[in-house]
Amino acid sequence: MRRFDTVLKLERATTRIVVGTGLLGEVGARTAALDLDRRALVITDETVGELYGADVLGGLDEAGFAHGLLTLPAGDRSKSLASAERAFEMLASMRLGRDGVVIGLGGGMVTDLAGFVGATWLRGVATVLCPTTLEADVDAAIGGKTAVNLPFGKNLVGAFHHPRLVLADTACLGSLGDRDLSAGLAESVKHAAITPGDFLAWHEANADAILARDDDVLVELVRRNMEIKGEVVARDERETTGARAMLNYGHTIGHALESAGTFSLRHGECVSIGMVAAGWIACELGMLDGEEAERIERLLRRFNLPVRLPESETFSANAGDFRSSAARFDSVRDYLSRDKKVVGGVVRFVLLNGLGQPVLRDDVGEALIRKAIERIG
Ligand SMILES: NC(=O)c1ccc[n+]([C@@H]2O[C@H](COP(=O)([O-])OP(=O)(O)OC[C@H]3O[C@@H](n4cnc5c(N)ncnc54)[C@H](O)[C@@H]3O)[C@@H](O)[C@H]2O)c1
Ligand SMILES: [Zn+2]
Numbered sequence: 001m002r003r004f005d006t007v008l009k010l011e012r013a014t015t016r017i018v019v020g021t022g023l024l025g026e027v028g029a030r031t032a033a034l035d036l037d038r039r040a041l042v043i044t045d046e047t048v049g050e051l052y053g054a055d056v057l058g059g060l061d062e063a064g065f066a067h068g069l070l071t072l073p074a075g076d077r078s079k080s081l082a083s084a085e086r087a088f089e090m091l092a093s094m095r096l097g098r099d100g101v102v103i104g105l106g107g108g109m110v111t112d113l114a115g116f117v118g119a120t121w122l123r124g125v126a127t128v129l130c131p132t133t134l135e136a137d138v139d140a141a142i143g144g145k146t147a148v149n150l151p152f153g154k155n156l157v158g159a160f161h162h163p164r165l166v167l168a169d170t171a172c173l174g175s176l177g178d179r180d181l182s183a184g185l186a187e188s189v190k191h192a193a194i195t196p197g198d199f200l201a202w203h204e205a206n207a208d209a210i211l212a213r214d215d216d217v218l219v220e221l222v223r224r225n226m227e228i229k230g231e232v233v234a235r236d237e238r239e240t241t242g243a244r245a246m247l248n249y250g251h252t253i254g255h256a257l258e259s260a261g262t263f264s265l266r267h268g269e270c271v272s273i274g275m276v277a278a279g280w281i282a283c284e285l286g287m288l289d290g291e292e293a294e295r296i297e298r299l300l301r302r303f304n305l306p307v308r309l310p311e312s313e314t315f316s317a318n319a320g321d322f323r324s325s326a327a328r329f330d331s332v333r334d335y336l337s338r339d340k341k342v343v344g345g346v347v348r349f350v351l352l353n354g355l356g357q358p359v360l361r362d363d364v365g366e367a368l369i370r371k372a373i374e375r376i377g
Pocket of ligand 2 (some may be wrong): 139187251267271
């Protein structure tokens with residue numbers, strides 16, 4: 001059984017990261033080893049709680065923890081201030097003090113919310129994250145970004161707060177739906193595209209084993225992603241130096257599609273289409289050659305990810321003929337300018353100046369953006 005155990009050292013925090021199979025049974029003992037007060041609130045969603053809640057709670061019992069359990073409906077709607085308020089009420093009634101622990105067991109919805117609760121309860125208590133989706137393993141659980149959604153926008157309220165411990169039990173990926181596995185793979189392809197080295201080739205060589213959910217290969221996949229994300233985060237803990245912006249590859253158009261569309265697409269699926277659009281823009285600007293862009297697109301297809309907008313996707317903004325490319329462009333453009341990454345009205349793209357060489361560009365013209373959106377339409 002392969003295990004990886006490492007420490008991510010940051011300026012303001014240290015996160016112990018363990019990746020392997022069968023880790024959920026050890027959450028109690030490993031949390032106890034943090035040497036905190038033995039009080040913990042576990043936050044999960046209904047699907048994950050049903051599958052894995054008992055493993056975690058049993059371990060906490062054995063380790064002598066007094067614990068509470070907050071189980072929320074599955075889905076991003078639960079990543080809300082109302083859910084956080086429910087958690088705060090439970091923490092108050094448990095009298096969980098500064099030495100207590102908030103444990104998040106679930107996908108990115110849960111890890112973002114549990115992180116937010118941990119960041120804000122008594123101005124910050126320790127959090128332990130147990131990611132159960134590939135999206136959370138490779139992205140959400142690492143890096144200290146916590147958030148809740150507001151009715152008028154996603155991730156608008158949050159704080160940087162690094163978990164003390166991340167336990168990624170890759171056995172959880174066995175019960176994940178195929179579309180959720182693929183959505184997480186989009187972020188993994190993103191990491192491979194923006195990093196020099198052999199990670200892209202590794203995906204190509206191991207694609208069958210990844211899709212077959214081979215234990216060892218999944219452990220390796222998660223470990224490599226966490227290393228890449230951890231390394232970027234260490235260079236830019238609070239998103240001030242620009243290093244972290246590279247993680248937004250595929251996300252400029254991806255986020256706009258996610259906001260403008262009718263939510264039939266997963267985040268990772270939007271990022272997949274967004275990477276194809278960004279690849280095409282980079283080719284047009286002479287930064288990437290066609291074969292390199294094609295290589296990424298081929299890998300996305302191999303992972304059953306969309307590389308064009310599905311026919312069925314309609315757009316919420318701009319009532320009218322959503323199928324016309326002009327309406328699509330207006331709708332997506334509208335969301336592009338509302339993006340948090342927009343600085344002074346300029347849309348910023350991460351583009352590849354060759355594979356593994358991401359650069360930030362804020363000079364992509366309107367006409368090129370329009371053509372890119374047409375291309376993926
Ligand atoms: N903080 C960050 O840096 C960061 C990065 C990326 C994404 N995110 C956030 O993560 C969220 C998306 O994450 P997600 O895709 O994991 O969504 P999610 O947490 O909603 O999980 C997707 C679905 O899978 C189910 N599920 C979870 N684990 C399962 C398992 N092991 N077996 C079967 N079903 C399981 C969930 O119940 C849910 O229905 C968004 O809120 C996004 O904003 C945050
Ligand atoms: Zn993403």
